[in-house]
Amino acid sequence: xxxxxxxxxxxxxxxxxxxxxxxxxxxxxxxxxxxxxxxxxxxxxxxxxxxxxxxxxxxxxxxxxxxxxxxxxxxxxxxxxxxxxxxxxxxxxxxxxxxxxxxxxxxxxxxxxxxxxxxxxxxxxxxxxxxxxxxxxxxx
Amino acid sequence: xxxxxxxxxxxxxxxxxxxxxxxxxxxxxxxxxxxxxxxxxxxxxxxxxxxxxxxxxxxxxxxxxxxxxxxxxxxxxxxxxxxxxxxxxxxxxxxxxxxxxxxxxxxxxxxxxxxxxxxxxxxxxxxxxxxxxxx
Numbered sequence: 001x002x003x004x005x006x007x008x009x010x011x012x013x014x015x016x017x018x019x020x021x022x023x024x025x026x027x028x029x030x031x032x033x034x035x036x037x038x039x040x041x042x043x044x045x046x047x048x049x050x051x052x053x054x055x056x057x058x059x060x061x062x063x064x065x066x067x068x069x070x071x072x073x074x075x076x077x078x079x080x081x082x083x084x085x086x087x088x089x090x091x092x093x094x095x096x097x098x099x100x101x102x103x104x105x106x107x108x109x110x111x112x113x114x115x116x117x118x119x120x121x122x123x124x125x126x127x128x129x130x131x132x133x134x135x136x137x138x139x140x
Numbered sequence: 141x142x143x144x145x146x147x148x149x150x151x152x153x154x155x156x157x158x159x160x161x162x163x164x165x166x167x168x169x170x171x172x173x174x175x176x177x178x179x180x181x182x183x184x185x186x187x188x189x190x191x192x193x194x195x196x197x198x199x200x201x202x203x204x205x206x207x208x209x210x211x212x213x214x215x216x217x218x219x220x221x222x223x224x225x226x227x228x229x230x231x232x233x234x235x236x237x238x239x240x241x242x243x244x245x246x247x248x249x250x251x252x253x254x255x256x257x258x259x260x261x262x263x264x265x266x267x268x269x270x271x272x273x274x275x
Binding site for chain 1: 166169170172173174175176177185186187190191193212213214215216217218219
């Protein structure tokens with residue numbers, strides 16, 4: 001079911017994802033996303049690169065942000081997505097991805113909603129922060 | 141750390157890659173492994189564009205005094221036309237910016253690499269700004 005621009009308010013919480021990614025899930029994403037870095041493949045390979053263990057690619061965090069937008073605003077179009085990678089995300093550690101609507105405006109390019117996004121640990125460490133601009137269907 | 145470099149590097153192109161046509165299998169596999177919903181089986185989820193890795197992912201002529209090897213500090217993507225099965229995508233990458241910043245842990249240099257993605261109809265598909273941090 002599509003969400004209408006008029007139904008979205010500033011301060012509206014986005015759909016929340018609670019996840020714990022496995023090492024295999026991370027490896028499968030890295031292969032599908034053509035990211036051959038050893039650090040994404042296993043703990044042993046990541047340690048050989050001097051990291052504490054296998055890490056989740058930043059691009060996978062972007063995909064999770066996009067998923068939150070898609071599940072929060074079915075039928076709307078993602079126009080911009082930004083992410084700042086503030087800390088390493090490791091498989092096997094629980095985290096949540098959530099967000100909030102910060103602005104909405106009508107423009108010549110359509111009805112736009114701005115959102116803040118966060119991927120954080122269950123202890124509240126903000127590993128990835130971001131923003132998104134979402135375009136709603138033109139008024140008829 | 142003062143990053144002293146020839147500013148003519150800004151705007152210089154370091155990669156131009158034309159990719160093989162997008163397949164349904166690549167879209168389905170990307171959506172399955174990322175969990176990011178695709179609008180349908182023939183249209184890719186938005187972040188599919190990060191999958192486009194050109195022949196060269198870093199310029200060879202970066203200043204030598206940036207610091208220790210960079211890591212991915214963030215990404216900004218502006219989306220245009222959706223990617224569909226059969227699309228032939230072209231990615232052109234340039235050095236968009238180089239700047240310094242001082243934080244709590246000292247000074248860092250940032251290199252912003254911009255990739256413009258277009259399709260076979262010359263439609264704008266995405267502008268991807270990747271921020272690499274050196275310290």
